[in-house]
Amino acid sequence: MLTELLSFRGRYKILHMTWFAFFLSFVVWFNLAPLATAIKADFGLDEGQIRTIAICNVALTVPARVIIGMLLDKYGPRLTYSLLLMYAAIPCLAFAAAQNFGQLVAARLALSIVGAGFVIGIRMTAEWFPPKEIGLAEGIYGGWGNFGSAFSAFTLVAVASFLSFFPGAFPVPDGPLLNWRLAIAGTGIIAALYGILYYFSVQDTPPGKVYQRPASARGMEVTTVRDFWFLMLMNVPLSGILMVLAWRLQKVGFLSPSAFTISILALIGLYLFQAYNCWVVNKDLLAGRKQYPAEDRYAFKQVAILELTYIVNFGSELAVVSMLPAFFEGTFGLSKALAGMLAASYAFMNLFARPGGGLISDKLGSRKMTMGILTLCMGIGYLVMSSIPSIRDSLGGGGSFMVVLAVILTMACSFFVQAGEGSTFAIVPLVKRRITGQIAGNVGAYGNVGAVAYLTLYSLLPEGDIGNSIFFQTLGIASLIVAFLCFFILKEPKGSFAEFHEGEKEVVAVHGHPSILPDDQSARIL
Known part of the structure; x- marks a missing residue:
C-alpha cells in the first residue's frame, strides 16, 4: 500500500x-x-x-x-x-x-x-x-x-x-x-x-x-433492548455539553438569564427529539416484534468505549492546542511568537502520528491491544507533562535545555494522542457496516464533548504552574481509566484483518469484470 x-x-x-x-x-x-x-x-x-x-x-x-x-x-x-x-x-x-x-x-x-x-x-x-x-x-x-x-x-x-x-x-x-x-x-x-x-x-x-x-437514518439502530437504553445514556453528554456552552455564554454576558433558560429547555427538547427518533428506528425491537440473528448483532458497548477514547485523545488534543502557547509562555517566560511556534509542534505531529497509529493497528494483529497500549502511553505522557514545572524548578529555572526538553516531551505525548486517534478510527468502520456514518458521527461528537469539558475545567483552575499541572494530571488520569476499559471491556471487531468488509464477498463473473457485492446479491448473480 x-x-x-x-x-x-x-x-x-x-x-x-x-x-x-x-x-x-x-x-x-x-x-x-x-x-x-x-x-x-x-x-x-x-x-x-x-x-x-x-x-x-x-x-x-x-x-x-x-x-x-x-x-x-x-x-x-x-x-x-x-x-x-x-x-x-x-x-x-x-x-x-x-x-x-x-x-x-x-x-x-x-x-x-x-x-x-x-x-x-x-x-x-x-x-x-x-x-x-x-x-x-x-x-x-x-x-x-x-x-x-x-x-x-x-x-x-x-x-x-x-x-x-x-x-x-x-x-x-x-x-x-x-x-x-x-x-x-x-x-x-x-x-x-x-x-x-x-x-x-x-x-x-x-x-x-x-x-x-x-432501513432508517433517523436514529442509531441497535440490536438488543439493553443496548437501546445504553444508547439513551450515552446521548446525554451530547446535549449536556451544549448546556455547559450555554452556561459559558451566559457568564460572558452574551446570553441573558431568560435566554439561558430558554436555551436549556431547547436542549432538553433536542435530547428528547433525538431519543424519539431512536425509538422510532428501534420500536419493533423494543416491542419484541423483531429479533436480530446472532451474526447481525453488534455490541453498543464497542461504540461507547470508542466514544470515550475519542474524548481522551482528540478531545484532549483540541484542549491542549488551545492552552499550549500560554503554557510555554508562562512556564518559561517566552515571547508570544516563540511560544506559539513551539506549541505548533503538537499539531505538526498529526502528519505522522495519526497514520502511524493506524499502521500500528494494521500490523500489530490486535486493534484492541493497539488502542489500549496507545491510550495507556498517552496517559503516562500527560502525567509526565504535568511534572514539567517541577522538573524546571529542580534544574534551576527555564533555560534553553529545559525548553528543548519540554518540547521533546510534548511531541512524544502528542504522538501517542494522535496515534490513538488513528487507532480509534481503525476500529469505527468495523463495528457495524451499514451505520458506520452514525457511529463515526457519535464518536467524533464525543471528541468535541471532551474538548469543551477540558477547556471549561481549565478556565476554572488557578493560573500558573498549579493550574497547568492539575490540567495535565486530569488528562492523564482520564486516559489511564479509558485504557483500562480498552484492555478489559473492548472486544476485537470481527474480521479486523479480513480481505472484505462485513457482508461482502468477491464475485468474478459480473459481465467479465471483478466486482464486490453483498453476500445476498452475489448468490443470485452466481
Missing part, C-alpha cells in the same frame, strides 16, 4: 481527494484564531467577546457531527461532503461581511457546522479500503486532513498581509496591515469550488459494489 500511495489512481485517488476535502474543511473551521487579533482590534471587542466568538466556533459541531453521520448513511459521502464544502462559503462570506458583534456570533455559529466534515471521509475511506488496510488509510485521511488547522495558523496571517493591497485592510496595533475579511472569505470560496470538483471526481463505492444503507 505504501508504494501505491504515491499514485493518483483508483482508491488512492479517492483517498487523496477525500483527505484534502477534510483538510479544507479544517482550514475553514480554524480560520478565526490566526486573525483573532485583527478582528478584535477592528471591532473594538473585549477579551470576553472574542472568547465568545471562539466558543461559537465549536458550539454546533457536536450536534452537526451526529446529524451529518445520519445524512451520510442515507445519501452517501460524495453528495454529503460536496454539499458541506459548498455550504462553507456561506458562513465565511457572512463572517467576512459582518458589521457588528452579533453578526460575527451568528456567522460563527453557522460556520461551526463545517467542523463536522471529518465524519464523512471515514465512511468514504472505509468503502474503498479492506479491513486489513483500514487503519493506515483512515490514519492518512485523519492525520493529513487534520493538518488543515496548523496550515491555517501558519499561513492565514501571511495571506491576509498579502491581500492588504486590496480595499478592506485593517492596521493591527503594533502589527502588520491585514485584510482579514478577504482572507476568511477566500477560504470559504476555495472550499466551495473544491466541493464542486469533489462531486464530479469521486464515487461512493468501487464499481459493482452496493452502498449499504440502514
Whole structure:
C-alpha cells in the first residue's frame, strides 16, 4: 500500500481527494484564531467577546457531527461532503461581511457546522479500503486532513498581509496591515469550488459494489433492548455539553438569564427529539416484534468505549492546542511568537502520528491491544507533562535545555494522542457496516464533548504552574481509566484483518469484470 500511495489512481485517488476535502474543511473551521487579533482590534471587542466568538466556533459541531453521520448513511459521502464544502462559503462570506458583534456570533455559529466534515471521509475511506488496510488509510485521511488547522495558523496571517493591497485592510496595533475579511472569505470560496470538483471526481463505492444503507437514518439502530437504553445514556453528554456552552455564554454576558433558560429547555427538547427518533428506528425491537440473528448483532458497548477514547485523545488534543502557547509562555517566560511556534509542534505531529497509529493497528494483529497500549502511553505522557514545572524548578529555572526538553516531551505525548486517534478510527468502520456514518458521527461528537469539558475545567483552575499541572494530571488520569476499559471491556471487531468488509464477498463473473457485492446479491448473480 505504501508504494501505491504515491499514485493518483483508483482508491488512492479517492483517498487523496477525500483527505484534502477534510483538510479544507479544517482550514475553514480554524480560520478565526490566526486573525483573532485583527478582528478584535477592528471591532473594538473585549477579551470576553472574542472568547465568545471562539466558543461559537465549536458550539454546533457536536450536534452537526451526529446529524451529518445520519445524512451520510442515507445519501452517501460524495453528495454529503460536496454539499458541506459548498455550504462553507456561506458562513465565511457572512463572517467576512459582518458589521457588528452579533453578526460575527451568528456567522460563527453557522460556520461551526463545517467542523463536522471529518465524519464523512471515514465512511468514504472505509468503502474503498479492506479491513486489513483500514487503519493506515483512515490514519492518512485523519492525520493529513487534520493538518488543515496548523496550515491555517501558519499561513492565514501571511495571506491576509498579502491581500492588504486590496480595499478592506485593517492596521493591527503594533502589527502588520491585514485584510482579514478577504482572507476568511477566500477560504470559504476555495472550499466551495473544491466541493464542486469533489462531486464530479469521486464515487461512493468501487464499481459493482452496493452502498449499504440502514432501513432508517433517523436514529442509531441497535440490536438488543439493553443496548437501546445504553444508547439513551450515552446521548446525554451530547446535549449536556451544549448546556455547559450555554452556561459559558451566559457568564460572558452574551446570553441573558431568560435566554439561558430558554436555551436549556431547547436542549432538553433536542435530547428528547433525538431519543424519539431512536425509538422510532428501534420500536419493533423494543416491542419484541423483531429479533436480530446472532451474526447481525453488534455490541453498543464497542461504540461507547470508542466514544470515550475519542474524548481522551482528540478531545484532549483540541484542549491542549488551545492552552499550549500560554503554557510555554508562562512556564518559561517566552515571547508570544516563540511560544506559539513551539506549541505548533503538537499539531505538526498529526502528519505522522495519526497514520502511524493506524499502521500500528494494521500490523500489530490486535486493534484492541493497539488502542489500549496507545491510550495507556498517552496517559503516562500527560502525567509526565504535568511534572514539567517541577522538573524546571529542580534544574534551576527555564533555560534553553529545559525548553528543548519540554518540547521533546510534548511531541512524544502528542504522538501517542494522535496515534490513538488513528487507532480509534481503525476500529469505527468495523463495528457495524451499514451505520458506520452514525457511529463515526457519535464518536467524533464525543471528541468535541471532551474538548469543551477540558477547556471549561481549565478556565476554572488557578493560573500558573498549579493550574497547568492539575490540567495535565486530569488528562492523564482520564486516559489511564479509558485504557483500562480498552484492555478489559473492548472486544476485537470481527474480521479486523479480513480481505472484505462485513457482508461482502468477491464475485468474478459480473459481465467479465471483478466486482464486490453483498453476500445476498452475489448468490443470485452466481
